[in-house]
Amino acid sequence: MAFAVYPSLAGRTVIVTGGASGIGAAIVENLARSGSTVAFIDVAVSEGQTLVESVVGKGYPRPVFINCDLLDLDATKAAIERVAVELGPIKGLVNNAANDLRRPMEETGPAEFEWAINVNLRHVYFCTKAVLPYLEASGGGSVVNMSSLAWVKGTLDLQAYSAAKAGIIGLTSSLAHKVGQHNIRVNVITPGAVMTEKQKRLWFDRRSQETVLNAQCIRETVVPDDIARMVLFLLADDSQHITKQNFAVDGGR
């Protein structure tokens, strides 16, 4: 197979949250391969450092790893300001970080619910809020938010996560209206079951992977690079008039 390379992404500064592992790592690598200047925020220090060296080892520009907990909004804002000063102008933001910890409703009190909303939704709002002035100052840009098929399909013990992921759709829709006048686009990607190492370790043994494939129109495993390629398109000028949309990348599940 041969995949697109977007000239508009070369030299463009993009921030990726949760970029150290899984889908986020594929996004970081694909952006670096496109010649983008990538900064990624994550708490997973050894994965983040390993990714940087792996990307450099492949001959792509060195991504900048920022060790920062997105639950700490002041530290997150400072991290974004640092990117703007050191690597700006910022042209893109990928709100990818999340935590899909399963927790039965019976064991979910206000603190657990609040954590799930904060780790899956609140930082999406505040990272975007912090980045918007920089996008506006640079003449426009693109924000890509990551939702999940989980809230559409209904997944056991993911009620709070699903509420957050559904909230991302509403946030995107409302925000796209507000910022379109500044040439800023906001879109959502809804991944299906993407077989990252973590997903295979925790939730998808061979049998449940087969169940997923049987539920898809295209019976091939959806992998992180599939999501990353949609991210690249939505960040690139090729999607210049696409905003306020939600794209499922799920093999037609």
Ligand SMILES: NC(=O)c1ccc[n+]([C@@H]2O[C@H](COP(=O)([O-])OP(=O)(O)OC[C@H]3O[C@@H](n4cnc5c(N)ncnc54)[C@H](O)[C@@H]3O)[C@@H](O)[C@H]2O)c1
């Ligand atoms: N993998 C799938 O099947 C799937 C399906 C639907 C949606 N998604 C969505 O796609 C995105 C990526 O999924 P993934 O499977 O790669 O997730 P993952 O859990 O493997 O990776 C998420 C990354 O975010 C980081 N992170 C989590 N909390 C953080 C915090 N407080 N501060 C900083 N970093 C933090 C983690 O360290 C990790 O590197 C998520 O938004 C997820 O909800 C994934």
